[in-house]
Amino acid sequence: MFVDQAKIYVKGGDGGNGIVSYRREKYVPLGGPAGGDGGRGGDVVFVVDKGLRTLIDFRYQRHFKAERGQHGKTKNQHGKSAPDMVVKVPPGTIVRDEDTGEFLGDLVRDGQSLVVAHGGRGGRGNTRFATEANKAPDMAEKGEPGEERNLLLELKVLADIGLVGYPSVGKSTLLSVVSAARPKIGAYHFTTLTPELGVVEVGDGRSFVLADLPGLIEGAHQGHGLGYQFLRHVERTRVIVHVLDMGGIEGRNPIEDYQVIRAELLAYDQRFANQPEIIAANKMDLPDAKEHLRVFKQAYPDKPVYPISGATGQGIQELVYAMANALEAAPETSSLWTAEEIEAEEQKVYRYEPKETFQIHRDGNVYVVEGKDLEKLVRMTNFAQFDAVKRFQRILRDSGVDDALRQKGAREGDVIRIGDMEFEFVE
Structure with missing residues (x-):
């Protein structure tokens, strides 16, 4: 099962309570306060684990609460702080506060961490409240409550290159041919309902991650078909490979198919216009494929088109080299984020604005x-x-x-x- 959205509850640990205590030693009649502070509560921390691929674990555990800190002790001994609760997430996880919609983080690198709920500080013992006017205060603080939140997690597949196209045009077959991935393959629409990833070894020492993304239909940007379930994953890819059925099975028209897919991507986000793309003209082993290919090249003479057949292996190696070369020439990040936008995001200035406290x-x-x-x-x-x-x-x-x-x-x-x-x- 592939799960790419989850709603969970997280709570940082409460701080331990400070205590009221006094020195009770022989020959020290006025020993003064000796109550220790409570320990800090644990944080809830998300850590990226590259071995995870889905959010399915969050279907079975939805509540994550860190431990509270220990209470303060006598003789000015502080309580022990609680350990952080580490929650592993797959690379490509976006974290938002469900109640406020606040963006909290985008976790993409293995080992990257994000504190999603801070633990509360420990309460102060009565030693902290001693003054010249009150040298033996009879008071201590309770521990600070830990931060709690309802979170919305969203997974966007991290792949270098994404295969896009109508259902049943041969994307899954192509992935199975060029990598060790074994996606489900069938002669019916929407065989692939979830993204499939495979590592492609080019043969000259290069390699890349290829994603077979679920097929889309006209109106996908409005949620039709697999809609956003498909489009959210395309955002991560650096190169797009349009897989077209040149055999014209079921009356398919390669030119119309390409135009519809292209229009859906641009309707979802205009920045897809800058995304590097390759045309994989599939099913060239069928009778009408050569004529359809000739017409397509006439319509799009400037597009890089590679005739292939997933069934026979025709042109596969040439396509793999073309994908690797396109990836090397592509920007380090998806072109949906331009260098100017990334620089502007990194140079944001946050100003303090006083607000009403109550x-x-x-x-x-x-x-x-x-x-x-x-x-x-x-x-x-x-x-x-x-x-x-x-x-x-x-x-x-x-x-x-x-x-x-x-x-x-x-x-x-x-x-x-x-x-x-x-x-x-x-x-």
């Missing part, structure tokens, strides 16, 4: 305060500790939340909600 709205009789930092503060505060509650109140006051609530009409005794916690507003 928002307040009414939910019935409840004032709801929303803000990522404030919600994190609630989750990291131990409300069973008096000093921690005082610190929480001070942060709300200093960050302007109290004044903003008054402006919204909050009065003594009104209910305030931040995250999962509800409080009474006290003047």
Whole structure:
């Protein structure tokens, strides 16, 4: 089974809690605070494994949660940080945040890694809160929650050269002849439903990866036939080989077939106009093939056309050499990305833009305060500790939340909600 899309949930490990502890040593009556910090939670990290070809593993496991850090210990000992959770993905995996649509990464090289969910930092022990005014604080932080996300994974086959053409024109047969790949071959449309890859040894020391891409039909750019399932994989290839049925089986017209395929590629993305291409005139062993080839060459005198027969082996070696030469002359990346676009992407400048840290709205009789930092503060505060509650109140006051609530009409005794916690507003 070939799987080229998957939806998964990832969560970084929570940080370990800091603790409240004091030195309890003989002859040290006022030892002071000695609570250690919690350890950091593990990250969820994607790593490219060239041995993988599909996303099928994500059909059976959809949730990935890293371990949380250890809690702090006495005598100022910090908790141990949790190990990262490493998740292997095939080369060509594109990662996006499903909820926001944010592009997170494009993983193409073996060993390339991407952190998709950061672990939370460890909570601070009471030693961290000691001051001249409060030398023995009775408070510690809980660990920071790990980042969590719903991800959309999309696989685009990584191949040097892609075979494109109508169903049943002989792409699978050609791949099986020039490589060790054994794709499914049959005398019916859409025999190949998923991309097949094969390594082609040219014979002069060169080699390349060839992909038999699923056949397409008119309207593919609008999702007809295999639609985007086909077109997304063509984007990765550096050279396109149009496989045409010169035998005219089932009334096929090579010129019309080429025009339709070309039009579908350009409708999907105009940058395909710059993609290097070769014409493989297949099924030359059939009776009408020579006449169809003559007419095609008249219509496209400037196109590199190679007469072949996948069934008899005619012209196969010449085509393989032509593909290797075209690949050497092609840009290092797919021509869908020009050098100027790549340079512009690498030189992007990100500017800091201050944004509102919290928002307040009414939910019935409840004032709801929303803000990522404030919600994190609630989750990291131990409300069973008096000093921690005082610190929480001070942060709300200093960050302007109290004044903003008054402006919204909050009065003594009104209910305030931040995250999962509800409080009474006290003047």
